[in-house]
Amino acid sequence: MSVLQTDHYELTMVSAALADGSAQRRCVFEVFARRLPNGRRYGVVAGTGRLLDHLADFRFHDEQLDFLRRRKIVNDETVDWLADYRFRGDVDGYAEGELYFPGSPILTVTGTFAECVLLETLALSVLNFDSAIAGAAARMVTAARGRPIIEMGSRRAHEDAAVAAARASYLAGFAVTSNLEAGMRYGIPTAGTSAHAYTLLHDSEPEAFASQVATLGTDTTLLVDTYDISEGIRRAIAAAGPGLRAIRIDSGDLHVLGQQSREQLDSLGAADTRIVVSGDLDEYSIASLAATPVDIYGAGTAVVTGSGAPTAGLVYKLVEVEGRPVVKRSENKATVGGRKTAVRRHKPTGTAVEEIVVSQGTPEAEPGDRILQRPLIRGGERVADLPTLDGSRDHLRECLISIPWEGLKLSQGDPAIPVVVRS
Amino acid sequence: MSVLQTDHYELTMVSAALADGSAQRRCVFEVFARRLPNGRRYGVVAGTGRLLDHLADFRFHDEQLDFLRRRKIVNDETVDWLADYRFRGDVDGYAEGELYFPGSPILTVTGTFAECVLLETLALSVLNFDSAIAGAAARMVTAARGRPIIEMGSRRAHEDAAVAAARASYLAGFAVTSNLEAGMRYGIPTAGTSAHAYTLLHDSEPEAFASQVATLGTDTTLLVDTYDISEGIRRAIAAAGPGLRAIRIDSGDLHVLGQQSREQLDSLGAADTRIVVSGDLDEYSIASLAATPVDIYGAGTAVVTGSGAPTAGLVYKLVEVEGRPVVKRSENKATVGGRKTAVRRHKPTGTAVEEIVVSQGTPEAEPGDRILQRPLIRGGERVADLPTLDGSRDHLRECLISIPWEGLKLSQGDPAIPVVVRS
Structure with missing residues (x-):
């Protein structure tokens, strides 16, 4: 993996944001799906482990900096900034093997605008492909x-x-x-x-x-x-x-x-x-x-x-700037800005009934709730004791047992459980 | 790229063939598509340049040999053989940017069974993805x-x-x-x-x-x-x-x-x-x-x-063993064994009319014929002066001008020109 496996505009945005100072604003980006492909009933979070592996190496080296300079993709100040770049923010996310539905905030990236925006393309490439498969x-x-x-x-x-x-x-x-x-x-x-x-x-x-x-x-x-x-x-x-x-x-x-x-x-x-x-x-x-x-x-x-669905359609969206929720006006009404916290609610029998997603707050706890996000990176460092691939495999098996039986049907239909977003 | 980006069975087949001596039989493998996806009118050969780059590094290193030994995927004799492996055969193929149709022999790999079969997965991965795109x-x-x-x-x-x-x-x-x-x-x-x-x-x-x-x-x-x-x-x-x-x-x-x-x-x-x-x-x-x-x-x-067609559906098939054509009996009748030679026939106006593919022979030359295969590797070494990416881009543009106008329609239909296979 090379840090240049990213989109040109991520770097030009960093360049412009460095010049006007907005690069340092505290931001929250979230990864979510607007819909599931082809009337599927659930999505499966996959790729998180691979993404964390990549992030450990996500640094600009001389060959890449020379290319950016030679092609004049960004100015010299930006090249210098990139030379020192490493991600020092936080990442939270759904476990690998967790189910997701439209609106589930499966990955949350917190840090300065510049350090977070640089991860967009890589995070989406990994999660979109692996989750599709x-x-x-x-x-x-x-x-x-x-x-x-x-x-x-x-x-x-x-x-x-x-x-x-x-x-x-x-x-x-x-x-x-x-x-x-x-x-x-x-x-x-x-x-x-x-x-x-x-x-x-x-x-x-x-x-x-x-x-x-x-x-x-x-x-x-x-x-x-x-x-x-x-x-x-x-x-x-x-x-x-x-x-x-x-x-x-x-x-x-x-x-x-x-x-x-x-x-x-x-x-x-x-x-x-x-x-x-x-x-x-x-x-x-x-x-x-x-x-x-x-x-x-x-x-x-x-x-x-x-x-039939070669990409999961996940997006990486800016949802909060300096504590203030932001949202694109052309979004449909259901989209809510702000950092989300998500829990999955279950019946006493263990069957999942809905996912509660609260913007800039925490859902009121009920018995049978399961908190879906967990810390993955803190201050740029991967947290200890993340699940193994076999652990994630077991987790998915348990999740699939927990959803209503209609959720396992192959035919097209609604998501197995609704996601209720509250601001 | 790692040489282990291949299928388990390629190595076990080599192992068994080394033991009975058939590993050394002279073979010809061909890459072709049985059909074009979704009623498309033509396919575009792509990935050949990337494949040749990979083949230059297609060697087994200690880490990989240790893995094969430790997991007992093949026996020790095979591990030793793999340690010395490099492809020493010949590769011929359609130029990158060339059009192809069902049955076009877009890549021909010649050498011993063992050295050729090891290339199957990699060749197909590269050509299937790049040609699909x-x-x-x-x-x-x-x-x-x-x-x-x-x-x-x-x-x-x-x-x-x-x-x-x-x-x-x-x-x-x-x-x-x-x-x-x-x-x-x-x-x-x-x-x-x-x-x-x-x-x-x-x-x-x-x-x-x-x-x-x-x-x-x-x-x-x-x-x-x-x-x-x-x-x-x-x-x-x-x-x-x-x-x-x-x-x-x-x-x-x-x-x-x-x-x-x-x-x-x-x-x-x-x-x-x-x-x-x-x-x-x-x-x-x-x-x-x-x-x-x-x-x-x-x-x-x-x-x-x-x-809608995320893979090109190309296959890599053994077509000749020690000069003798071979073909799986369950194939449809149109499939013909033996090494093929392909030319594209054109009207005097320059419009392509058909592709002539002859097994174990050469099509009788007519004015306006264009030979479609060219040497890419000889004795394991890449031939000199292969086209650049920009050259391939120009070549495709010219090819698309040469096919009948119906071939450029987006609607589903027959291939732009027929491939006539003769044995």
């Missing part, structure tokens, strides 16, 4: 009803976005990823099967299967649809024996093929051999396979592109 | 009919993907980007305007405008829709004089506001002050503004998410 992935996990999903979409995403997508889908409950860098960087379990190329490389399918089993053992997944699937399954069990871990089917009518394959495997004595299905699976096609005797889903394109 | 951006450029477009979508894309998106949209004819890293890394011109936050930071809109002009001069763009647009325009010209370079409108009915703003600017003597419009613009909304007196478009979300 996690939001789509969580729906697939619900649709899979406990069956594991492998994230295998790296090739359909920008090479670096692919790593973030693997992380976000694991956060959302995917079991493993095929992306090795995500395995190394974030400790996510990785897995792989085999490609059609491996079968085609060999002189025959039995030779390909024998070769794969010879090196990888029977705890492997054989891809059986390069030629004829039924013949492929017969050959797979012939090569590996009934202890073969799994077969994969990557094409065709997965419902019909899943049933036929299960029957065939059982008849071959391979009752424990699992069936992995893949091929442009999204939450809807996964849901439609609920009654099909398959065991593991492989999801690629749909998850890494947010299944 | 360039394909969408090119349609916007056509829709803009010569008016410049600013790429300002960084915040809606993964932070690294944003830099690639800026590059791909510049390749496709965008005038500038807001992404400073893209400016530094690729020499793309950058530009920026101002955010609503800048106006809200100040005690009044006139103070904000005066401050911006004081530092940035009148060669700047004032954002006039924070409060009342008509008042904003009056204040903008009051602050900067009629020599103000531009105003920006980011909300509302851009057709109506564009007309009113033009009239108002003219009446204020600011006939040369340009009007920048932005706010979720895509190729369709840009086209609908053709008759509106605005000057510059700002495109964000739509371009960086491929305007």
